[in-house]
Amino acid sequence: MIRQASTEDAEAIARIYNQNLDEQGFANCDLTPQTAEYRLKAMMESGDRYPTFVSTSDDGRVLGWSSLKRWSTRPDIADVAEIAIYVDRSRRGNIVGAQLLCHLLARPGRTSSGRFATMTSSWRASSIRRAWGWPSSARSGRSSASSRA
Incomplete structure (x- = not known):
């Protein structure tokens, strides 16, 4: 089941998130572990x-x-949302x-304009492209960092 996260989920x-630090030495360009308090603050600041x-x-x-989360404050791309997805190591591939x-x-209009951006490691990128039928370089009309869903 997928649901909106609650304060009780911050620790998990x-x-x-920190499993990626253990395995790769980084997570979303972060090099230090995050606490439940940090994740809770981030969820509260992000709002609906x-x-x-x-x-x-x-x-x-x-x-x-x-x-x-908001990708940029630049006016021409202020409506682009960054996607982050993290899966417990015991559930990956499922x-x-x-x-x-x-x-x-499936949520454009309720949470963002429908324009998204993400960063991924190269070993994950090929499986994501295959799953969504995207070409080897998914691009929108403006940059390789964002694509229309």
Whole structure:
């Protein structure tokens, strides 16, 4: 089940985020672990326009999370939302990430303009492109950093 994250999810969200630091040495260009307090503050500041969602198991355990945040304050791209998706290492390869992405992309108008941007490691990029049928360089009319959903 996918639902909007609550304050009780902050610890699990931080734990899953920090797994990327353990495995890759970075997560979304961060080099230091995040605390539950940091994630909770980020969720509160993002509000309803840029929400955080969690995918949970039948027993309520958080399997992964996704969020949107403002990509830039530049007027010409101020409506672009950055996508972040993190999946617990024990659940990777089990469509949790794809479900979270579909949930975000199905929400244009409620959370953003429908223009999104993301950064991903090269080893993940090819599977994302194949899953969505995108060419080897997904581009919009303006830049390679954003694409229309």
